[in-house]
Amino acid sequence: MEILSPSGRLHLRRRLLVNPLALLAALWVVGFGSVFLWQTSGFRILALGPAPPRRAPALRPAAFNLTDFGGVGDGSTLNTAAFEAAVAAIAGLAGEGGGQLNVGAGLWLTAPFNLTSHMTLFLAEGAVILGVQDEKYWPLMPPLPSYGFGREHKGPRYGSLIHGQNLKDVVITGHNGTINGQGQSWWTKYRKKLLNHTRGPLVQLMWSRDIVISNITLRDSPFWTLHPYDCKNVTVSNLTILAPVEGAPNTDGIDPDSCEDMVIENCYICVGDDGIAIKSGWDQYGIAYGRPSTKILIRNVTVRSTVSAGVSIGSEMSGGVSNVTIENLHIWKSRRGVRIKTAAGRGAYVRDITYRNISLDAVRVGIVIKTDYNEHPDEGFDPKALPTIKGLSFSGVRGQGVRVPVRMYGSEKIPIKDVTFQDFAVGITYKKKHIFQCSYVEGRVIGPIFPAPCDNLDRYDDDGKLVKKSKSQNITDIDYYL
Ligand SMILES: *[C@@H]1O[C@H](CO)[C@@H](O)[C@H](O)[C@H]1NC(C)=O
Ligand SMILES: *[C@@H]1O[C@H](CO)[C@@H](O)[C@H](O)[C@H]1NC(C)=O
Ligand SMILES: *[C@@H]1O[C@H](CO)[C@@H](O)[C@H](O)[C@H]1NC(C)=O
Ligand SMILES: *[C@@H]1O[C@H](CO)[C@@H](O)[C@H](O)[C@H]1NC(C)=O
Ligand SMILES: *[C@@H]1O[C@H](CO)[C@@H](O)[C@H](O)[C@H]1NC(C)=O
Ligand SMILES: *[C@@H]1O[C@H](CO)[C@@H](O)[C@H](O)[C@H]1NC(C)=O
Ligand SMILES: *[C@@H]1O[C@H](CO)[C@@H](O)[C@H](O)[C@H]1NC(C)=O
Ligand SMILES: *[C@@H]1O[C@H](CO)[C@@H](O)[C@H](O)[C@H]1NC(C)=O
Ligand SMILES: *[C@@H]1O[C@H](CO)[C@@H](O)[C@H](O)[C@H]1NC(C)=O
Ligand SMILES: *[C@@H]1O[C@H](CO)[C@@H](O)[C@H](O)[C@H]1NC(C)=O
Ligand SMILES: *[C@@H]1O[C@H](CO)[C@@H](O)[C@H](O)[C@H]1NC(C)=O
Numbered sequence: 001m002e003i004l005s006p007s008g009r010l011h012l013r014r015r016l017l018v019n020p021l022a023l024l025a026a027l028w029v030v031g032f033g034s035v036f037l038w039q040t041s042g043f044r045i046l047a048l049g050p051a052p053p054r055r056a057p058a059l060r061p062a063a064f065n066l067t068d069f070g071g072v073g074d075g076s077t078l079n080t081a082a083f084e085a086a087v088a089a090i091a092g093l094a095g096e097g098g099g100q101l102n103v104g105a106g107l108w109l110t111a112p113f114n115l116t117s118h119m120t121l122f123l124a125e126g127a128v129i130l131g132v133q134d135e136k137y138w139p140l141m142p143p144l145p146s147y148g149f150g151r152e153h154k155g156p157r158y159g160s161l162i163h164g165q166n167l168k169d170v171v172i173t174g175h176n177g178t179i180n181g182q183g184q185s186w187w188t189k190y191r192k193k194l195l196n197h198t199r200g201p202l203v204q205l206m207w208s209r210d211i212v213i214s215n216i217t218l219r220d221s222p223f224w225t226l227h228p229y230d231c232k233n234v235t236v237s238n239l240t241i242l243a244p245v246e247g248a249p250n251t252d253g254i255d256p257d258s259c260e261d262m263v264i265e266n267c268y269i270c271v272g273d274d275g276i277a278i279k280s281g282w283d284q285y286g287i288a289y290g291r292p293s294t295k296i297l298i299r300n301v302t303v304r305s306t307v308s309a310g311v312s313i314g315s316e317m318s319g320g321v322s323n324v325t326i327e328n329l330h331i332w333k334s335r336r337g338v339r340i341k342t343a344a345g346r347g348a349y350v351r352d353i354t355y356r357n358i359s360l361d362a363v364r365v366g367i368v369i370k371t372d373y374n375e376h377p378d379e380g381f382d383p384k385a386l387p388t389i390k391g392l393s394f395s396g397v398r399g400q401g402v403r404v405p406v407r408m409y410g411s412e413k414i415p416i417k418d419v420t421f422q423d424f425a426v427g428i429t430y431k432k433k434h435i436f437q438c439s440y441v442e443g444r445v446i447g448p449i450f451p452a453p454c455d456n457l458d459r460y461d462d463d464g465k466l467v468k469k470s471k472s473q474n475i476t477d478i479d480y481y482l
Contacts (some may be wrong), residue, residue, distance in 0.1 A: 010473070017448075053105060054175050059102040059120045062093050066108065073106020077134065080111040091116040098169065103127040111137035112200065115164040116122035123177025124218050131161040131202070133185040136477070138200055144229060144259060146281025146289035146319060149377040150198030152190075152250075158200035160227065167208040176240070179219040179415030181204065187248055199223035199250070205231055214238045224252045225271065230291055233464060234262040241269040245306040248272030253303070255279055258291035258319050264298045274339075275303030276311040277332075278321055283381040285320025287347045293321045302330045308338035310363075313350055315373040315388065320348040327356040337366040338400075340389065341373040344413060347385035353392050366426060367394060367406045372412040390417035391445075399426035403435070405451060409478050410440030419443030421457070425450045430482065438478035 056063070064086055066073075071082035083101075090099035100120025105126030112131075112455050115121065123129070132138075140156040146369055150157035161181055164170060181202045189195050193226045202221035202321050205211055206229040214237040218225050226242050236254060243251035253269035256262050258278040268277040279308060280293045303310035310331035313321050331337045337360045340350055369389065389410070399405065405426040410416035428435060428451055439453035445453045448461040454477060459468040 012452060018079075023320050026375035029149075049101040052092050052117060054125055056102045056122050056124060056175075057173065058100070058210045059122065059173075060118070061097040062090075062099040063102060064089060064099060065102045065104065067104070070244050071103075071108060072102065073108045073127075075107030075109060075130065077109065078111065078194045079108045080113055080137075083110055084115040087114065087116050087119065090119045094118050096219070098362045103129065103174075110161075112139060112159050112161050112163055115162065115170055115205075117167045120171040120173065121162075123172075123174030123179070125173065125175040125177065125179035129177075129179045130310055131179075131181040135186075135189075135195070140197060144257075144284045146230075146291065147316070147377065148282065148285030152198040153196060155197065155199035155459045158222075160201040160204035162203045164205045165207055167205065167211075169210045170205065170208065171212045171214075172203070172216060173212065173214045174216050176215060178219055181221040181225075183222040183248060183251065190249055197261075201225065201227040203227070204229060207231070211235070216240075216271075217242065219243065220248070223250050223252050224255045226254045228256055228259050228262065228474050230258040231262075232260050234259060236262070236264045237266050239267045240267075241267065241271060243271040243279070245270060245272055245304060254275050256293055256296055257281070257316075258289070258293055259296065259423050260292075260294050263294075267301045269301065270304040270390055272307055273305065273341070274308040274312040275292065275305050275310045276301070277314070278324060279314065279316045280319030280321055282316040282377050283318055283345045283347075283385070287315060287385060289319060291319045292348070293319070296324045298324070298326045298329065300328045302332070303334070304332055305334045305336070307335060307369065310334055313339060313353065315343065315346070315375060317342055318346045318348050318385075321350045322351075323352045325354045325356070326358070327354075329357070330359045330361065331363055332361040335365070335456045336365045336368050337363045339368040339370070340392075342387045342389070342414070343371065343375070344372045344383050345374075345376055345381035345385055346387045347382070349390075351388065351391045355392075355394045355397070357396040358394070360397070360402050360405075360426060361402040363399065364402075365404045365407050366397070366399060367408070369408040369410065369416055371409055371411050371416075386413050388417075388445045389414065392416070392418070393420040393422075394421075394424060395422045397421075397424045397426060401429050403428070403430050404482050405436060406432040406454075407437045407478065408439065408441045409437070412440060412474070415419050415440040415442065416473075417442045419444065421444040421449055421453060421455070425447075434477055434479050435482065437478045437482075439478050440472045440474050442470075
C-alpha cells in the first residue's frame with residue numbers, strides 16, 4: 001500500500017502533471033488503490049495542495065507544542081527560553097507520567113538546554129533544531145570523571161546541545177525531524193586552534209536510564225554526535241546520523257561510554273570519524289572510575305567512515321568493555337571496517353566480543369586491532385597498566401574490494417588471545433601475501449577461509465577437529481604500508 005504514504009501521494013501528483021503515459025498508469029493505480037482508500041480517506045488522494053502534516057502521536061498523558069512557550073521557527077530567533085519553559089512544564093508533571101514536547105516543522109535555533117525525566121521530545125517531519133554557533137552561548141561543564149580532562153583541552157569542556165543528567169524515562173523521537181549542530185564553525189575553529197575548551201557533543205545523557213532515541217536525524221555535531229555516558233537500558237533505533245566524511249573532526253556517530261544494556265539498531269551512519277565507538281574512560285581516570293561498557297548489541301547498521309572505522313572499541317576503554325555483539329553490519333567505502341584500539345596505560349580489558357554477518361564493501365582494512373594507540377590524557381598514566389584482549393569471534397564476514405582483510409597487532413606485553421574465525425570470505429584488491437596480518441595472536445580458524453589466515457592461528461576442520469596446531473603464535477607479520 002505504498003501509495004497511501006504522504007510522499008507517495010506527492011510523487012503521484014507530480015507525475016500526473018508531466019507525463020501522459022505515467023498519467024494512464026497512475027489513473028489505473030488510483031482506480032485500483034481507491035478500493036482501499038475509499039473507506040479510510042474518501043479519495044483525499046485527488047485533493048490538490050500539499051498533504052497535511054502528519055499528526056504527532058500522543059505518547060504521554062500531556063502534550064505541548066513549542067509554540068505554546070513562544071517558540072519561533074524562523075531559523076534566527078533564539079528559542080532557548082521556549083525550550084527551557086517547556087522542559088520546566090514537563091518536569092512539573094513527573095508524577096502524572098510526564099509530558100511530550102512537539103516541535104513542528106520549522107528551523108528552531110537554540111542554545112544548549114537540559115531535558116528532564118519522563119519526557120518525550122517529538123520532532124515532526126520538517127522540524128529542525130539548530131544549535132547556535134557562537135560558543136559564548138555554550139555553558140562549560142566539569143570534565144567527565146573517567147577522562148579527567150576535557151579530551152581536547154585540560155579543564156572544563158563545553159556541554160552538549162541537548163543534555164541530561166541523572167534522568168530516567170527519556171524519549172527523543174519523531175517523524176524523522178532533525179537535530180543539527182551546525183558544526184562547521186566549530187570544526188574550523190578547532191582546526192585553527194581558536195578554541196580553549198573541548199567541543200561539545202550534540203546529544204549527551206549522563207548517569208541516566210531507560211532511554212529511547214529513535215526515528216530522527218542527527219547532523220553536523222560539533223564533536224561526538226550521540227554520547228550516552230554511564231547510562232543503563234538505552235535503545236537507539238532508526239536513526240540517520242550525518243556529518244561530512246572529510247573535514248568534520250571527531251564527529252563520531254554514537255559513543256556508548258561506560259554503558260550497560262544498550263541496543264543500537266537500524267541506523268544509517270555516515271560521519272567524519274568512527275561510526276560507533278564503544279568506550280569506558282581514559283587511562284588512570286577511567287581505571288579509577290571503573291565502570292565498564294557491557295551487554296551491548298549492535299545490529300542492522302550501515303556505516304561509512306573514511307577517516308576511522310565503522311565500529312570501534314576504544315581507544316578509551318579503561319573501565320573495560322565486554323559482552324558486545326555486532327551483527328548484520330554493512331560498512332562501505334571506508335578506511336577501516338571494525339577496530340579495537342588500546343595501549344599500555346589503559347588497563348582493563350576487551351573481552352567476549354562477537355562479530356557476525358559483517359559485510360565490507362570497498363574498505364581499506366577490514367578487521368583491525370591496534371595495541372599501541374599511545375594517546376594519553378597526561379603524564380600520570382601507568383605504563384604497567386596493560387589491557388587484556390581476549391575472546392573475539394568473527395563469523396559470516398564477507399567483502400569485496402578490501403585491501404588488507406585482517407591486521408591484528410598484538411605485542412609481547414599486550415597479546416591477543418582466543419580469537420576465532422569461521423565462515424570468512426573476503427574479496428581482495430591487492431595481492432595474496434601478507435594481507436592477513438598477525439602479531440602475538442593466539443586463536444583458531446574453523447573450516448576453510450579466504451584469504452588464507454596467518455600461521456599464528458590453529459587450524460580446525462568444519463567438524464571442529466584439530467588439523468594443525470600453530471607453533472608460531474608470536475611471529476609478527478604486520479605491514480602498515482600495504
Ligand atoms: C504546533 O502549533 C502550530 C501553531 O498552532 C501548528 O501549526 C503546528 O502544527 C503544531 N505542531 C505540532 C507538532 O503539534
Ligand atoms: C544542565 O544541567 C547540568 C547539571 O545540572 C548543568 O551543569 C548545566 O549547566 C545545565 N545546562 C544548561 C544548558 O542549563
Ligand atoms: C530521514 O531523513 C534523512 C535526512 O534527510 C534521510 O536521509 C533518511 O532517508 C530519512 N529516513 C527516513 C526513514 O525517511
Ligand atoms: C581563548 O583564550 C584566548 C586567550 O585568553 C582569548 O583571547 C580567546 O578569546 C579565547 N577563545 C575563545 C573561543 O574563548
Ligand atoms: C528499559 O527502558 C524502557 C523504555 O523506558 C522500558 O520500557 C523498559 O521497561 C526498561 N527495561 C528495564 C529492564 O528497566
Ligand atoms: C518509528 O517509526 C516506525 C516506522 O514508522 C514506527 O513503527 C515506530 O512506532 C516509530 N517509533 C516511535 C517511538 O514513534
Ligand atoms: C524502528 O522502525 C521499525 C519499522 O521500520 C519499527 O518496527 C520499530 O518499532 C522502530 N523502533 C523504534 C524504537 O521506534
Ligand atoms: C535495517 O535498517 C534499515 C535502516 O538503516 C531499515 O530500513 C530496515 O528496515 C532494517 N531492517 C530490518 C530487518 O530491521
Ligand atoms: C550479554 O549481553 C546480552 C544482551 O546484549 C545479555 O542478554 C546476556 O545476558 C549477557 N551475557 C552476560 C554473560 O553478561
Ligand atoms: C546480514 O546482514 C545484512 C545487512 O548487512 C542483511 O541484509 C542480511 O539479511 C543479514 N543476513 C542474515 C542471515 O541475517
Ligand atoms: C608468546 O609470547 C607470550 C608472551 O606474550 C608467551 O607467554 C608465550 O609462551 C609465547 N608463545 C609462544 C608459542 O612462543
